[in-house]
Amino acid sequence: xxIGEIARRAGVSRSTVSYALSGKRPVSDDTRRKIxxxxxxxxxxxxxxxxALANGRTxxxxxxxxxxxxxxxxxxxxxxxxxxxxxxxxxxDVLLSPSGVDSDRSFQRLLGERRVDGAILMEIRLQDDRxxxxxxLDFPAVAxxxxxxxxxxWWVGLDHTALAAACVHHLADLGHHRVAxxxxxxxxxxxxxxxxxxxxxxxxxxxxxxxxxxxxxCCGDDAASxxxxxxxxxxxxxxxxxxxxxxxxxxxxxxxxxxxxGRHVPRDFSVTGVVAGRWAExxxxxxxxxxxxxxxxxxxxxxLLVERLGHPDAPPRHHLLAPPISLxxxxxxxxxxxxx
Amino acid sequence: xxIGEIARRAGVSRSTVSYALSGKRPVSDDTRRKIxxxxxxxxxxxxxxxxALANGRTxxxxxxxxxxxxxxxxxxxxxxxxxxxxxxxxxxDVLLSPSGVDSDRSFQRLLGERRVDGAILMEIRLQDDRxxxxxxLDFPAVAxxxxxxxxxxWWVGLDHTALAAACVHHLADLGHHRVAxxxxxxxxxxxxxxxxxxxxxxxxxxxxxxxxxxxxxCCGDDAASxxxxxxxxxxxxxxxxxxxxxxxxxxxxxxxxxxxxGRHVPRDFSVTGVVAGRWAExxxxxxxxxxxxxxxxxxxxxxLLVERLGHPDAPPRHHLLAPPISLxxxxxxxxxxxxx
DNA sequence: CTCCTTGCTCGAACCGGTTCGACTCCTTGA
DNA sequence: TCAAGGAGTCGAACCGGTTCGAGCAAGGAG
Numbered sequence: 001x002x003i004g005e006i007a008r009r010a011g012v013s014r015s016t017v018s019y020a021l022s023g024k025r026p027v028s029d030d031t032r033r034k035i036x037x038x039x040x041x042x043x044x045x046x047x048x049x050x051x052a053l054a055n056g057r058t059x060x061x062x063x064x065x066x067x068x069x070x071x072x073x074x075x076x077x078x079x080x081x082x083x084x085x086x087x088x089x090x091x092x093d094v095l096l097s098p099s100g101v102d103s104d105r106s107f108q109r110l111l112g113e114r115r116v117d118g119a120i121l122m123e124i125r126l127q128d129d130r131x132x133x134x135x136x137l138d139f140p141a142v143a144x145x146x147x148x149x150x151x152x153x154w155w156v157g158l159d160h161t162a163l164a165a166a167c168v169h170h171l172a173d174l175g176h177h178r179v180a181x182x183x184x185x186x187x188x189x190x191x192x193x194x195x196x197x198x199x200x201x202x203x204x205x206x207x208x209x210x211x212x213x214x215x216x217x218c219c220g221d222d223a224a225s226x227x228x229x230x231x232x233x234x235x236x237x238x239x240x241x242x243x244x245x246x247x248x249x250x251x252x253x254x255x256x257x258x259x260x261x262g263r264h265v266p267r268d269f270s271v272t273g274v275v276a277g278r279w280a281e282x283x284x285x286x287x288x289x290x291x292x293x294x295x296x297x298x299x300x301x302x303x304l305l306v307e308r309l310g311h312p313d314a315p316p317r318h319h320l321l322a323p324p325i326s327l328x329x330x331x332x333x334x335x336x337x338x339x340x
Numbered sequence: 341x342x343i344g345e346i347a348r349r350a351g352v353s354r355s356t357v358s359y360a361l362s363g364k365r366p367v368s369d370d371t372r373r374k375i376x377x378x379x380x381x382x383x384x385x386x387x388x389x390x391x392a393l394a395n396g397r398t399x400x401x402x403x404x405x406x407x408x409x410x411x412x413x414x415x416x417x418x419x420x421x422x423x424x425x426x427x428x429x430x431x432x433d434v435l436l437s438p439s440g441v442d443s444d445r446s447f448q449r450l451l452g453e454r455r456v457d458g459a460i461l462m463e464i465r466l467q468d469d470r471x472x473x474x475x476x477l478d479f480p481a482v483a484x485x486x487x488x489x490x491x492x493x494w495w496v497g498l499d500h501t502a503l504a505a506a507c508v509h510h511l512a513d514l515g516h517h518r519v520a521x522x523x524x525x526x527x528x529x530x531x532x533x534x535x536x537x538x539x540x541x542x543x544x545x546x547x548x549x550x551x552x553x554x555x556x557x558c559c560g561d562d563a564a565s566x567x568x569x570x571x572x573x574x575x576x577x578x579x580x581x582x583x584x585x586x587x588x589x590x591x592x593x594x595x596x597x598x599x600x601x602g603r604h605v606p607r608d609f610s611v612t613g614v615v616a617g618r619w620a621e622x623x624x625x626x627x628x629x630x631x632x633x634x635x636x637x638x639x640x641x642x643x644l645l646v647e648r649l650g651h652p653d654a655p656p657r658h659h660l661l662a663p664p665i666s667l668x669x670x671x672x673x674x675x676x677x678x679x680x
Numbered sequence: 681c682t683c684c685t686t687g688c689t690c691g692a693a694c695c696g697g698t699t700c701g702a703c704t705c706c707t708t709g710a
Numbered sequence: 711t712c713a714a715g716g717a718g719t720c721g722a723a724c725c726g727g728t729t730c731g732a733g734c735a736a737g738g739a740g
Contacts, residue, residue, distance in 0.1 A: 002696055013720050018698060025699095026717055045452030049398060050696035052389035053725050060435070060455075067425065077417040084436045085407065088446055093455065095400070096424045096434045106428055112385030115400075115433065223622045252622030259624055282563045282592030282622075284599055342726055353690045358728060365729095366687060390726035393695050 006044055010035045021046070060093045061305060062116035064107065064130065066123050067098040073221060073249045074279045075294050079122055079144060082298030090306050092117075102133040111139060118305045120144060124155075125192040140312070142305040144297055145194050152316050154308055156300045159322040160195050160246070160274065161202035163290040166325055167244040167272045168206035170288070174242075175334035176270060178213045180233045182226070182245035182254065186218035199246045199274065215240070219250045226253020227260070234261050241334050245273035255283055266332035277326060285329035293323055346384055350375045361386070400433045401645060402456035404447065404470065406463050407438040413561060413589045414619045415634050419462055419484060422638030430646050432457075442473040451479060458645045460484060464495075465532040480652070482645040484637055485534050492656050494648055496640045499662040500535050500586070500614065501542035503630040506665055507584040507612045508546035510628070514582075515674035516610060518553045520573045522566070522585035522594065526558035539586045539614065555580070559590045566593020567600070574601050581674050585613035595623055606672035617666065625669035633663050 007014045012031060019025040020035045027035075038044075052058040063083055065076060084094045095116055099107040100123075107130065110116050117140065121130055124145025134141040135153065143155040150157070164181075171179055181203045183189055189196040200216060207214040215236055219229040229250065233240055234257075245254060254271065263269040265285055277291035300319050308314060347354045352371060359365040360375045367375075378384075392398045403423055405416060424434045435456055439447040440463075447470065450456050457480065461470055464485030474481040475493065483495040490497070504521075511519055521543045523529055529536040540556060547554045555576055559569040569590065573580055574597075585594060594611065603609040605625055617631035640659050648654060 003698095004696075014697080015699075015721080016719060019719085022698080025719090028718060031718080043452070045448065047393070047696055048449070048453035048455045049389050049392035050725090051453075051698080053387070053393050053727085054696080054698045056725075058389060063436075067428075072417050072421050074414065074417070077412050077414070077420075080417075080420065080436075081412050084438050088407075088438060093446075093449065094436045096403075096420075096436060098424050098428055106433075108385065109388070109433065112383070113388035113391075115388045222618070223626075249622075252624065256624040256626075278562070282589075284592065284596040286563075286596075343728095344726075354727080355691080355729075356689060359689085362728080365689090368688060371688080387726055390695090391728080393697085394726080394728045396695075 001042060001044060003044075003046065006035065006038050006042065009042075010038045058115060058117050059091060060095050060116045061087055061302075062095045062097050062110045062119040064097045064099055064110070064119055064121045066100040075248055075276045075292055076122065078276055078278065078292075078294030079298045082295040083120055083302055086299040086302035090302065092302075092306070099130070102129045111137070118142070118309050120301050120305060124157075124194050126194050126197055127192055140305060140308045142301045142308065144301050146198075146318075146320075147194065150318065154304055154316050154318060156297050156304060156319040157321070158195070158274075158292060158297070159320055160198035161205075162322045163274045163325075164199040164202035164244060164246070165206035166290060167274070168203055168210060168212065170272060170325055170331065171242045171244070171270060171334075172206075172210040172212060174270065174331060176212070176242040177334065178237055178240045178242075179207065180237075180240050180243040181214060181216040182229055182233075182243055182247050182250065182273070183216060183218045184247055185220050185225075189218055195246060195274075203244055213237075219245075219247050221247065221249040223250065223253035223256065226250030226255075227257040228253075230254050230257025230261065234263075241268070242270035242272070242331070245271070245275070247273075248275045248279050251275065251279070251283055251287065266330050267336050270331035270334070272325070272331050280326070280328065283330075288325060288328045288331045290325050291323050293321060297321065341382060341384060343384075343386065346375065346378050346382065349382075350378045398455060398457050399431060400435050400456045401427055401642075402435045402437050402450045402459040404437045404439055404450070404459055404461045406440040415588055415616045415632055416462065418616055418618065418632075418634030419638045422635040423460055423642055426639040426642035430642065432642075432646070439470075442470045451477070458482070458649050460641050460645060464497075464534050466534050466537055467532055480645060480648045482641045482648065484641050486538075486658075486660075487534065490658065494644055494656050494658060496637050496644060496659040497661070498535070498614075498632060498637070499660050500538035501545075502662045503614045503665075504539040504542035504584060504586070505546035506630060507614070508543055508550060508552065510612060510665055510671065511582045511584070511610060511674075512546075512550040512552060514610065514671060516552070516582040517674065518577060518580045518582075519547065520577075520580050520583040521554060521556040522569055522573075522583055522587050522590065522613070523556060523558045524587055525560050525565075529558055535586060535614075543584055553577075559585075559587050561587065561589040563590065563593035563596065566590030566595075567597040568593075570594050570597025570601065574603075581608070582610035582612070582671070585611070585615070587613075588615045588619050591615065591619070591623055591627065606670050607676050610671035610674070612665070612671050620666070620668065623670075628665065628668045628671040630665050631663050633661060637661065 003014050007017045020027045020032050087094050097106045097110050119141040121143045124143050126148040128147050131147050146157040184196040219225050272288045275289045276294050280287035280289045343354050343357050347357045360367045360372050427434050437446045437450050459481040461483045464483050466488040468487050471487050486497040524536040559565050612628045615629045616634050620627035620629045
């Protein structure tokens with residue numbers, strides 16, 4: 001079942017079989033036909049390891065994301081799905097690597113052992129040693145997210161600053177004055193996750209600009225934490241009338257906390273944030289939010305990576321996305337509740 | 341940066357370096373130390389493709405799941421996460437392959453080109469050509485789910501029949517008489533997805549046993565479909581007081597549909613089903629459900645696969661899990677609403 | 681002092697592909 | 711009639727590891 005066996009049965013040399021398959025040199029029709037017959041009969045497929053060894057390409061890309069200790073969010077799922085699908089269209093397989101830092105065994109396997117031709121990194125931090133490491137090695141990689149110095153990198157990112165600010169403006173326009181911010185878990189913020197930092201930043205600046213009274217919170221990636229977070233918010237400032245969240249996984253808990261506190265959404269409390277549209281629609285009322293275009297981001301990341309693999313010294317490219325806020329049903333004018 | 345270079349710098353032969361690294365033959369301390377120095381200095385790591393070619397093992401397992409056309413559900417995410425993590429503990433990488441049938445290009449790549457040592461299959465159908473194909477080839481694979489003839493296979497499954505029945509009994513015990521069943525999408529049911537079939541089966545039989553009036557529905561994997569499905573249910577039989585669902589992704593929509601129809605959960609309508617615990621807790625009220633132990637299933641699938649890879653002719657093994665129903669807050673006695 | 685182990689190392693072959701250079705025909709044009 | 715050139719094929723080398731068989735030196739037993 002190897003190329004030698006095919007060659008023997010077709011009565012030609014191994015190299016001829018190789019050329020017949022790759023088309024890199026002419027092969028007569030007769031020979032090609034004969035070889036094809038044998039291949040079809042035996043169901044032969046060239047061994048990927050041998051091929052990778054010979055031509056230095058694995059036809060595999062690595063998808064690097066942090067280990068699941070902190071559960072995955074729905075957004076990550078969407079990234080994974082879209083990356084796999086887009087990669088398949090280019091005939092690339094996707095190898096999953098759970099690693100948060102460049103010293104992870106998994107990360108070292110991927111790179112050092114040359115298991116992949118390129119990598120896509122998720123959950124980027126402002127100072128990210130994985131990104132720095134890959135850049136230093138000039139290893140083909142594309143980040144989903146931006147570090148603090150994104151100028152010379154390959155990435156596709158979301159303008160969390162602008163999105164969080166847009167949420168603030170949306171609420172301010174509706175007349176809200178006391179607004180809370182529900183961020184990702186504190187541990188991620190401290191680790192420097194870019195979405196958490198830039199989102200917080202955009203929120204804070206825009207709120208200052210609009211003269212809002214704000215409080216910011218970190219919240220675990222699960223429903224129970226979301227519920228607890230709302231309790232804290234309402235305890236700290238019962239006059240709070242709206243919140244902005246980046247925390248998709250806590251969303252259900254936030255809603256529950258509000259319901260249990262007797263705040264009706266959107267009548268007496270508005271909720272908005274940055275969340276993948278698919279998940280924003282699962283809550284009731286549906287969340288008015290800047291929809292994270294996860295599918296598009298994954299696809300574009302693959303496009304960029306493939307381009308970089310094809311042109312090793314192409315100049316860095318990137319995409320910064322800033323989707324508009326989708327108006328759904330979770331925000332409303334401030335004071336609507338108290339005046340009724 | 342290859343083994344020859346290491347050997348040259350350490351002043352030994354390539355084979356000695358190999359033995360020093362693998363420990364398969366004794367190497368003197370002096371030599372070993374010298375080799376290690378050179379390796380550390382150069383940051384050498386053996387090339388995975390070459391190693392795979394030489395010893396016939398890729399140290400990679402394939403995770404086969406249907407293409408994303410039908411969006412992924414949270415449960416699938418949990419499977420992926422736990423499989424990746426469990427595999428990493430055994431020093432295996434995970435290659436993702438989106439393919440529904442054994443003729444998919446992606447599937448052929450995985451197997452024919454020997455990219456993986458073994459495979460884990462998700463979203464099993466009662467008649468599953470992927471499973472049959474792998475069994476015929478005696479290729480090491482473990483299914484997450486059971487086909488119609490699971491006796492001689494390797495799998496870890498959920499007893500959907502029993503779980504759906506348990507949901508029915510739970511509702512019947514609470515006095516419900518008119519119960520609806522919300523299944524996965526019709527297209528998946530028709531394709532023969534085992535969870536959809538066995539769940540429907542368990543539901544139907546248990547309902548007959550308890551003398552319940554039932555209707556069964558298929559429902560798309562998204563919130564909008566869930567909402568539409570509830571509307572249909574209440575139109576078809578307004579006296580319905582409870583539903584059982586297997587459809588995690590539609591859950592938010594089901595709740596919304598009930599709320600919009602003015603049915604309070606659990607006062608006038610009970611909801612239960614088979615859903616991963618983590619997602620059952622995101623809805624309000626939290627869902628009383630048979631919690632799919634996705635993390636455990638993924639881990640066990642990897643355990644089984646590793647065992648099978650280690651003992652090529654070990655007899656088939658499997659795990660059938662039937663977690664108990666977790667009582668949360670979405671079910672209550674029938675008639676509670678009408679009597680109040 | 682020989683003979684046999686045992687410990688350690690080396691060269692060569694192999695895994696299954698790709699690719700380069702060379703060789704043989706056969707055609708075409710001068 | 712012969713040189714030039716292109717089509718088609720082959721053998722050999724190579725990618726970077728692993729593994730087998732053999733050789734050599736030191737040490738212990740007889």
